[in-house]
Amino acid sequence: xxxxxxxxxxxxxxxxxxxxxxxxxxxxxxxxxxxxxxxxxxxxxxxxxxxxxxxxxxxxxxxxxxxxxxxxxxxxxxxxxxxxxxxxxxxxxxxxxxxxxxxxxxxxxxxxxxxxxxxxxxxxxxxxxxxxxxxxxxxxxxxxxxxxxxxxxxxxxxxxxxxxxxxxxxxxxxxxxxxxxxxxxxxxxxxxxxxxxxxxxxxxxxxxxxxxxxxxxxxxxxxxxxxxxxxxxxxxxxxxxxxxxxxxxxxx
Amino acid sequence: xxxxxxxxxxxxxxxxxxxxxxxxxxxxxxxxxxxxxxxxxxxxxxxxxxxxxxxxxxxxxxxxxxxxxxxxxxxxxxxxxxxxxxxxxxxxxxxxxxxxxxxxxxxxxxxxxxxxxxxxxxxxxxxxxxxxxxxxxxxxxxxxxxxxxxxxxxxxxxxxxxxxxxxxxxxxxxxxxxxxxxxxxxxxxxxxxxxxxxxxxxxxxxxxxxxxxxxxxxxxxxxxxxxxxxxxxxxxxxxxxxxxxxxxxxxxxxxxxxxxxxxxxxxxxxxxx
Numbered sequence: 164x165x166x167x168x169x170x171x172x173x174x175x176x177x178x179x180x181x182x183x184x185x186x187x188x189x190x191x192x193x194x195x196x197x198x199x200x201x202x203x204x205x206x207x208x209x210x211x212x213x214x215x216x217x218x219x220x221x222x223x224x225x226x227x228x229x230x231x232x233x234x235x236x237x238x239x240x241x242x243x244x245x246x247x248x249x250x251x252x253x254x255x256x257x258x259x260x261x262x263x264x265x266x267x268x269x270x271x272x273x274x275x276x277x278x279x280x281x282x283x284x285x286x287x288x289x290x291x292x293x294x295x296x297x298x299x300x301x302x303x304x305x306x307x308x309x310x311x312x313x314x315x316x317x318x319x320x321x322x323x324x325x326x327x328x329x330x331x332x333x334x335x336x337x338x339x340x341x342x343x344x345x346x347x348x349x350x351x352x353x354x355x356x357x358x359x360x361x362x363x364x365x366x367x368x369x370x371x372x373x374x375x376x377x378x379x380x381x382x383x384x385x386x387x388x389x390x391x392x393x394x395x396x397x398x399x400x401x402x403x404x405x406x407x408x409x410x411x412x413x414x415x
Numbered sequence: 416x417x418x419x420x421x422x423x424x425x426x427x428x429x430x431x432x433x434x435x436x437x438x439x440x441x442x443x444x445x446x447x448x449x450x451x452x453x454x455x456x457x458x459x460x461x462x463x464x465x466x467x468x469x470x471x472x473x474x475x476x477x478x479x480x481x482x483x484x485x486x487x488x489x490x491x492x493x494x495x496x497x498x499x500x501x502x503x504x505x506x507x508x509x510x511x512x513x514x515x516x517x518x519x520x521x522x523x524x525x526x527x528x529x530x531x532x533x534x535x536x537x538x539x540x541x542x543x544x545x546x547x548x549x550x551x552x553x554x555x556x557x558x559x560x561x562x563x564x565x566x567x568x569x570x571x572x573x574x575x576x577x578x579x580x581x582x583x584x585x586x587x588x589x590x591x592x593x594x595x596x597x598x599x600x601x602x603x604x605x606x607x608x609x610x611x612x613x614x615x616x617x618x619x620x621x622x623x624x625x626x627x628x629x630x631x632x633x634x635x636x637x638x639x640x641x642x643x644x645x646x647x648x649x650x651x652x653x654x655x656x657x658x659x660x661x662x663x664x665x666x667x668x669x670x671x672x673x674x675x676x677x678x679x680x681x682x683x684x685x686x687x688x
Contacts, residue, residue, distance in 0.1 A: 229592060231588060231591075245592070245593070245594060246592075247592055247593070248588070248589065248592055250585040250588070250589065251585075252585060255584045255585045255586060256584075256585040256586050256589055257586055258586045258590075258604055258607075258608070259608060260607035260608040260610070261604075261607065269590070269593065269595070270593045273593050273594050273595050273599075274593075274594065316589075319589070319593075320589075322593075323593070
């Protein structure tokens with residue numbers, strides 16, 4: 164990840180990235196290619212949706228961009244020093260042994276905010292900004308609802324003001340009314356602070372309301388990408404058509 | 416201090432926990448008192464009191480050299496308690512570091528260390544301790560060293576499994592993204608999550624250490640005479656089982672009580688989960 168000073172407009176620029184996993188099966192090495200020569204760009208301040216069926220490589224792409232998964236060839240640049248992630252399962256994304264206060268304070272401690280009072284103030288502010296009350300500070304994640312936990316995850320991820328937030332199915336573990344609230348919150352925070360969101364989901368209906376642009380992945384390749392309205396109105400790729408039809412958005 | 420104790424009681428109010436805590440507290444008090452004070456010098460012999468029955472002056476009676484058994488039991492509890500304590504401390508700290516590194520990093524290092532661990536684990540711990548004592552010689556310090564090393568594998572295994580489980584969870588990936596270092600993740604983020612498991616295995620480990628120390632002394636390779644040790648006293652008492660049964664009974668009972676206290680305590684703590 165290096166700073167891209169020549170074009171500050173671009174948040175992610177990926178060229179020909181390929182990722183494959185090798186596993187041993189019956190003594191023989193088997194290689195699965197998950198991402199095949201993917202190239203795309205993402206603008207700063209944009210909400211880019213990443214859709215596709217299970218196994219199409221959505222999560223692998225996210226993990227590769229964050230440096231969790233190693234890439235085999237190609238290259239990418241991210242115009243942000245420490246991009247953050249909101250995970251799918253808010254139950255395993257929060258440390259069960261720690262209080263909310265510790266969880267929110269930790270990113271500040273790591274980034275070197277020494278002053279206790281300053282940290283506490285920031286923690287309280289961030290709690291308010293995700294629509295939660297101070298009373299939750301001394302509670303542990305197990306005492307919170309799924310929606311509250313996901314709000315805490317968002318607050319923790321945004322603690323150090325990242326430029327890029329990768330959200331991997333952030334609402335699919337929540338019930339429908341809570342889903343809408345969390346998405347509205349994400350959008351509001353994005354408007355206020357101007358970070359970019361890479362939004363991974365299999366729910367094309369949610370994407371329509373939430374994203375600026377959508378990229379459809381199929382078997383590790385980009386099947387189609389474009390502005391939400393255009394892509395939903397006039398899909399070119401048969402796979403995109405199929406996805407839209409099965410989501411009930413488009414009739415065959 | 417009082418507040419924390421109160422909090423503990425509220426958290427674990429169960430018969431096992433309370434009974435275990437009381438027994439362990441009494442044993443601990445005896446062990447600490449044993450450092451400064453015993454009613455009679457534990458090595459003072461008196462031919463007139465040879466195998467004397469329990470009475471007002473000597474409540475547990477006297478042994479075959481006319482030494483006060485109560486004083487010797489006190490000193491034996493002290494020796495056994497502190498040897499077991501340091502054994503478990505050595506075993507659990509070393510085992511925890513080993514298990515944490517293996518479970519967290521995985522890969523080749525984990526493979527190599529765990530195979531070594533398995534090799535150690537293959538010997539019964541008391542046998543392994545005997546081999547080490549045969550190499551370094553008897554004495555309290557060497558017993559701690561030998562038993563401590565013999566106790567490492569079981570702790571390492573438990574901690575490794577727990578670390579492996581935790582390390583794969585999303586909150587660890589999140590902590591890494593925030594830029595937390597490995598040491599911080601291991602000991603600040605993961606460790607508190609495995610504390611309940613660790614505490615109950617430390618308790619069980621303490622019991623095993625008490626029994627192992629008593630076993631070693633019983634075989635004559637633990638604490639050396641004239642220092643009192645519960646295992647050695649029990650071994651000596653065998654010869655007088657019919658002429659002075661109080662010798663074996665009181666010594667055996669104190670070992671049993673020590674083990675029972677910690678067993679109840681660990682039971683009580685695991686009940687809470």
